[in-house]
Amino acid sequence: MGKLDGKVAVITGGATGIGRAAAKRFIEEGAFVFIFGRRQDALDAAVAELGPNARAVKGSVSDEADLDRLYAAVKAERGTLDIIFANAGVGSLLPLGKLTAEHIDETFNTNVKGTIFTVQKALPLMGEGGSIILTGSSAGTTGAPAFSVYSASKAAVRNLARTWAEDLKGTGIRVNVLSPGPTATELAKA
Structure with a gap:
């Protein structure tokens, strides 16, 4: 019997890294997972x-x-959602003096706006005992050369978790942020 028996999870950015x-571990613990x-091609693999x-x-x-299609699929097949792991993220090196609006928009549209709507659109399927997990980064609390936009987006994610924990008081839904350091993922290798 696993810790997540009978639970339904959604993991964004779930095909790699x-x-x-996380999807593999959740399934090993008994969860049904939508990635x-x-x-x-990465999803199929x-x-x-x-x-x-x-x-x-x-x-x-x-x-x-x-995102609406994602949650419609979850609702149609499973009816409910216990865990949302808002993990999708992007980031690339670009130093101050070379920053562009496109770079900022891509990073914040995925890492901040994407996280907000991933979670907000999941809430109608969640109830007491639910868990929201956000992927932050150690870069959100430290500076790194040429990584200012990514770092700022991950600092925003950290604050989203803090604020949402307050917003969801009394609902029985937990909010946590993971802030890994450098990890050998496709993003880190790019």
């Missing part, structure tokens, strides 16, 4: 590895219609 590793990501307790939905956290 931290998200895929969400932008690349169909992940589901092939994860097995029958995984489903993939293709889309981007920065597109609200894609």
Whole structure:
């Protein structure tokens, strides 16, 4: 009997890296997991590895219609949601003096706006005992050369977790943020 028997989870950025590793562990602990990501080939490979307790939905956290499709799939197949792991994120090195509006928009649309709407749109499917997990970064509390926009977006994620914990008091839904340091993911290797 696993710690997550009977639980339903959604993991954004679930096809690779931290998200895929989390999906594998959640399934090992008994959960049914929906992984969400932008690349169909990576989603297909992940589901092939994860097995029958995984489903993939293709889309981007920065597109609200894609998130609506994700949660419609969860509702249709499972009816409820216990865990949302808002893990999708982007980041690239660009120093002050070279920053562009496009760079800022891409980073904040995924890491901040995407996180906000990933969680907000999940709430109608969640109830007491639910868990919201956000992926922050150690970069959100420290400076790193050429990583100011990413670092600022992850500082925002940390504050979202703190604020939402207050917003959700009394609902029985927990909010936590994970702030890993450098991790050998596709994002880190890019």
